[in-house]
Amino acid sequence: MTIEITSNVETSPGGSPGQSTPGASPSPTAAVSLRGVNVSFGKHRVVRDVNLDLVRNRVTALVGPSGCGKTTILRAINRLHDDSGGKVTGQVLVGDLDVYARDTQAELVRSRVGMVFQRPNPFPTMSIFDNVVAGLRLNGVRSKTVLREAAESALHHAALWDLVKDRLHSPAVRLSGGQQQRLCIARALAVEPEVLLMDEPCSALDPIATAKIEELITHLATDVTIGLVTHNMFQATRVSDYTAFFLLGDDRATGELVEYGDTKTIFESPHDPRTRAYVSGEVG
Amino acid sequence: MSTTLLEEVPPPRLTPIEGVKEGLQRRWARPGGRAYAVLRWTGATVFAVIVLGLVVSLLASSSQAFGHSGLSFLWSGTYNATKDIYPTGIFIIGTLITTAVAIILAVPIGVGTAAFLSELAPKWLAGPLSVLIDLIAAVPSIVVGLWGLLVLSPVFARHVEPFLKKIPGLEWFFHGPAYGPSMLLAGTVLAVMILPTIVALSRTALQGVANEDREAARALGATRWQVVRTAVVPGARTGIEAAVILAMGRALGETIAVAMVIGNNNALPHSLLAPGATLGSAIINNFGEANPGLDRSSIIGLVVVLLAITALVNVGGQLLLRRRLRAEGAVA
Numbered sequence: 001m002t003i004e005i006t007s008n009v010e011t012s013p014g015g016s017p018g019q020s021t022p023g024a025s026p027s028p029t030a031a032v033s034l035r036g037v038n039v040s041f042g043k044h045r046v047v048r049d050v051n052l053d054l055v056r057n058r059v060t061a062l063v064g065p066s067g068c069g070k071t072t073i074l075r076a077i078n079r080l081h082d083d084s085g086g087k088v089t090g091q092v093l094v095g096d097l098d099v100y101a102r103d104t105q106a107e108l109v110r111s112r113v114g115m116v117f118q119r120p121n122p123f124p125t126m127s128i129f130d131n132v133v134a135g136l137r138l139n140g141v142r143s144k145t146v147l148r149e150a151a152e153s154a155l156h157h158a159a160l161w162d163l164v165k166d167r168l169h170s171p172a173v174r175l176s177g178g179q180q181q182r183l184c185i186a187r188a189l190a191v192e193p194e195v196l197l198m199d200e201p202c203s204a205l206d207p208i209a210t211a212k213i214e215e216l217i218t219h220l221a222t223d224v225t226i227g228l229v230t231h232n233m234f235q236a237t238r239v240s241d242y243t244a245f246f247l248l249g250d251d252r253a254t255g256e257l258v259e260y261g262d263t264k265t266i267f268e269s270p271h272d273p274r275t276r277a278y279v280s281g282e283v284g
Numbered sequence: 285m286s287t288t289l290l291e292e293v294p295p296p297r298l299t300p301i302e303g304v305k306e307g308l309q310r311r312w313a314r315p316g317g318r319a320y321a322v323l324r325w326t327g328a329t330v331f332a333v334i335v336l337g338l339v340v341s342l343l344a345s346s347s348q349a350f351g352h353s354g355l356s357f358l359w360s361g362t363y364n365a366t367k368d369i370y371p372t373g374i375f376i377i378g379t380l381i382t383t384a385v386a387i388i389l390a391v392p393i394g395v396g397t398a399a400f401l402s403e404l405a406p407k408w409l410a411g412p413l414s415v416l417i418d419l420i421a422a423v424p425s426i427v428v429g430l431w432g433l434l435v436l437s438p439v440f441a442r443h444v445e446p447f448l449k450k451i452p453g454l455e456w457f458f459h460g461p462a463y464g465p466s467m468l469l470a471g472t473v474l475a476v477m478i479l480p481t482i483v484a485l486s487r488t489a490l491q492g493v494a495n496e497d498r499e500a501a502r503a504l505g506a507t508r509w510q511v512v513r514t515a516v517v518p519g520a521r522t523g524i525e526a527a528v529i530l531a532m533g534r535a536l537g538e539t540i541a542v543a544m545v546i547g548n549n550n551a552l553p554h555s556l557l558a559p560g561a562t563l564g565s566a567i568i569n570n571f572g573e574a575n576p577g578l579d580r581s582s583i584i585g586l587v588v589v590l591l592a593i594t595a596l597v598n599v600g601g602q603l604l605l606r607r608r609l610r611a612e613g614a615v616a
Contacts, residue, residue, distance in 0.1 A: 078503060111505030121496035125518040134514060135504035184500070191504065 030093075031056040031195055031225035032077055032113075037090035039072050039081060046072045047255040050090070052244055054195065059217060059226040061236035061263065064246035064278070069255025070229045073246070074197050077227065078113040079106040095194060111139060114188030114224075115197045119204045120180035122172035122187070129168040131183055135191040150190050157223075158186035159216055178209025185216065195225045202235065214239050233279060237267055245275045339591075346588050348581035357585055370566065370582055372589060374552050378467065379562040379593065381553070382542060383535040385471025386478055391528055393475075394482030395517070398524075401483070402490040403512050414487065421480035429541030432473040437464035437545060440472075445557050459555045465547035468556040470565075473545050474538055478531035485530065489523020490516055522608055529601030536594050539564035563590040 030053035037050040047069030054060045062070040075081055076088045079099060092099040099109050114135075122131045132151040133141070141147060151168070155161040160182045164175070172183055181201060188196055198217070202210040217226060217239045230236050236243055243266040249256045259266060259275045270276045298306065311317045350357055361370035397417070401410045445462035448454065458468075493516050501515035517524070547559020548569055561569075567586050574580040 080499065080502065083498075083502065107505045107507055110503055115499075115503035117496060117499065117503075119496060121494070121500045123497060123500065123515060123518065125521060134501070138501070138504055138506045138510050138514065187500075187504070 029053075029055050031095065032227065033091075033093045034073070034077070035091040035093075037073065037076055037088065037092060039069070039076050040087050041085060045254045046086075047246070048249070050257045052257055052260060054225050054227050055242060056225050057221055057223065058241040059221045059228055059239055060242040060244060061240035062227065062229045062244050062246060063231075063233065063236050064255070064258075065248075066231070067255070068246040068248050070246050071199050072255070073257075074199055074227055074229050077195070077197055078110045078115055080115070082106050111135070111191055112193055113195045113197060114191065114193035116181070116184050116188055116199065116201045118200045120177055120184050122175075122180050122183050124171075124173050126172055127169045128164050128172050128175070128183060131172045132186050132190050134187060139191065151186075154186040154190035155183075157189050157220065158182045159212065159219075160186055176209070178205050178212060181205060181209070181213060182216065185213075185220075189220070189224070193224065195227065196220065198226060198228045200229050200231060203231065210235075233267075233281075237263060243267070245270075245272075245278065247274055247278070342584060342588050342591065346581050346585040348578055349585040352578060352582075357582070358589065361582055361585075370570070370586065371550055371552075372563075372586060374550060375561055375563045375566045375586065376589065376593070378546070378553065378560040379536055379564070379590070381467055381556070381560070382471045382474055382546070382562055383532060385468060385556065386474035386535045387528065387532060389472060389475035390479050390482055390531065394479050394527075394531075395486050395524055397479075398483045398486035398490055399512050399517060402487050403516055404508060414483070417480050417483050420476065421484070425477060425538060425541040426544075428473060428477055429544035432469060432476075432541060432545040433465070436472065437469060440464050440466070440469050444468075449557070457556050460557050462557055463547065463559060465545050465559055466557045467546065467553050467560045470542045470546040470560075470562070471556075473541050474535045477538060477541060478535050481531045481534060482527050485527030486520065486524045489520035489527065492523065493519035522605055525601075525608070526605055529598065529605070532601070533594050533598055536597060537564060537590065539568045543568050563587075563593070 032054035034050050034052045037052075038048045039046050050069075050073055052060075052073070062074060064070055072081075072086070075086075077092055077094070077099065079088075081088055088100060090100075094109060094112055097109065097112065098104055122128075123134060126134065129151055132154050133147045136147060136150055141150075152161060152165075155164060160179065163179065164183075172180065175183060181204075185196075185201075201217075202213050205213065214235060217228065220226060221241070228236075228240060240263045242261065243263040244260040245258045245266060246255050247258045248254065259270055259272045261270075266275060267279050270279060311321060349361075353360070357372060358376075359371075359373040361372040401414050405413065441462050441464035445458070445464075445466070445468070448458040448468075449462070451458070497515040497519050498511055501511040506514060542562050543565035546561060546565050548561050548565060549559040550561055550566070553560040563586050567583055567590070571580075571583050574583050
C-alpha cells in the first residue's frame with residue numbers, strides 16, 4: 001500500500017491527496033481523478049463539487065446512504081449520463097484522457113473504463129463466449145485466435161474458466177446469478193480496461209456468491225483500478241483500500257463527498273462527525 | 285413426536301376425475317367464481333363455434349370441386365365450362381411470391397424504422413412519426429390499391445422496372461416487358477400495407493428490451509448503432525419475428541389491392557415483372573360471375589386453400605416462436 005497518499009484529507013474545500021486547487025493535474029498515482037464534478041438532471045443537481053482520486057491498482061469504495069450520488073458519480077466517470085440526460089460539469093481525467101473534453105469520444109472513454117452493474121446483465125441472446133468477447137468484437141477484433149485467447153484469459157481472471165470451459169457456447173442466461181455477474185466482470189475485463197467501475201455488484205447476489213465476487217475484487221486490484229459503489233459497510237472494509245463517504249448536503253437534495261481517505265481511517269478514526277455517525281451505525 | 289403429528293392427517297386420496305370435480309365445485313362455490321366461469325366458457329364456446337362453423341361451411345361448399353378433382357385440385361383446379369381452368373397451383377405460387385417480395389421489402393425498412401423510432405429519434409420526432417405510420421394502417425386497402433395503380437404503376441413501368449432489368453446478375457428475376465402491373469408491383473403495394481404492422485410491433489419489442497442490456501453494450505464502448513445492433517435488436521428478436529409472422533398473414537390474404545395492381549393473368553409468371561394472380565385476387569375477380577354449382581364450388585375451394593395456407597403460416601410461426609422462447613429459457 002502506498003503510504004504517502006493514504007493520509008486522509010478532507011475534500012470540502014477542494015482537494016484530494018497532494019492537491020490543493022481544483023483543475024490541477026492529478027497526482028501520478030491516480031488512475032482517475034475528479035475535480036469539481038457536478039452532475040445534474042434538468043434543474044436538479046444530484047451531486048456537487050466532488051474532488052476524488054481513484055488510486056491506481058487499488059480499490060476505492062464509494063459509500064453512503066441511498067440517493068446521495070455515489071452511483072451518479074461513478075457513472076460520470078465513463079460518461080454513462082450522456083444517454084440519460086444527465087449533465088456533468090467539472091473535470092474528469094482517466095489517466096491523461098480528459099473525459100469531457102470536446103473532442104473526446106464517449107466510446108473511447110468506455111473502452112478504457114469497464115463497468116459492472118447492480119444486476120448481472122449478460123446479453124441474453126448470446127452464448128457465454130460471445131458475451132465475453134462482445135467488447136472486443138465491438139472494437140473490431142475478428143481473429144478467432146485472439147478472441148479465444150482473450151476469452152480464456154478474461155474468464156480465468158473472473159474465476160469462471162473451470163466452471164464454463166466445457167460449455168462456452170451455451171446461453172449465458174443458464175448460469176446462476178453469481179456466475180452471470182462474474183461473466184459480466186469477465187466481459188468488462190476482456191477489453192483490458194485501466195479502470196473497472198462496479199456499481200453495487202453484489203446487491204442481487206446471495207452471501208456465497210457475494211463472497212466470491214469480493215475475493216475476485218481483491219485479486220483484480222493488482223492489475224486494474226477499481227471504483228466500487230456499495231451499501232454494505234462490511235464489504236467496503238473487506239475489499240477496499242480507500243473509502244469515499246458521500247452524504248446529502250444541508251439542502252437535503254444534493255449529494256456531496258464528505259470525507260475521503262484510506263479505509264482504515266475512515267472506519268476507525270474518521271475526521272468528520274457525520275462520517276463517524278454513519279460508519280458507527282448511528283444514522284443512515 | 286413429530287412423526288405422529290405428520291401422520292395424523294393423511295392427504296385425501298382422490299382419483300383424477302374426483303380431483304377435477306372437487307376443484308370445479310370449489311371454484312363454483314366461490315363468489316364471483318361462478319360469473320367468471322360462465323363468462324370464460326361462453327367466450328371460448330363462441331369462438332370455437334365461429335371457427336368451426338366457418339371451416340365446416342367452406343368445406344361443404346367446396347366439396348363438389350374437391351369431389352370432382354380430388355387432391356389434384358391443389359394444383360390444377362377444376363375445369364370450368366365457360367371460363368379457363370382455375371389453376372390453383374399458379375395462384376398459390378403467385379401468393380407466395382408476392383408475399384415474399386413484400387416481406388423482403390418491408391422487413392428491413394420496417395425494423396430499421398422501428399429501431400430509429402425506439403432508439404435514435406428524439407422524442408419530438410418519434411411521436412408524430414409513429415402516428416403517421418399507424419395512419420398508413422388505417423388507409424383502406426382499396427385506396428392503397430388505387431394509389432398503386434394510378435401513381436406507382438406508371439413510375440414502375442417507366443423507371444423502376446427498366447432500371448431493374450439493367451442490373452447484371454438479376455436477369456432471371458427481372459426480364460420481359462415492363463407493363464407496370466406485375467408481381468413486383470403487387471409485392472410492393474403489399475409491403476406498404478404490412479409496413480405499419482411491422483413497425484408498430486417491432487417498436488414495442490425493441491422498447492421492451494431492458495435498459496440494462498443497452499447499458500451493458502454502452503459500457504463496453506459501443507456506438508449508438510452498435511448498441512442497437514448488439515443489444516437491442518437481438519434482445520427483441522422473438523418479438524420482431526412475431527411481427528413478421530403477423531404481417532405475413534396479412535400479405536397472404538390481402539385481396540383487393542393486389543387484384544388492382546397484379547395484372548390478373550392466370551399463367552405461370554416468368555419473372556417478377558410479369559403479371560400474375562394470387563389466391564385472393566383470383567377469388568375476387570371470379571366469384572361474382574361464377575355460375576352456381578361446380579364453378580362456384582371451385583372458387584370456394586380456392587378460399588379453403590387460402591385459409592389453409594394462412595393457418596399453416598400462423599401455426600407454424602407460433603410453434604417456431606415457442607421453440608425459440610423455450611430455447612432462450614423464457615418459457616418453461
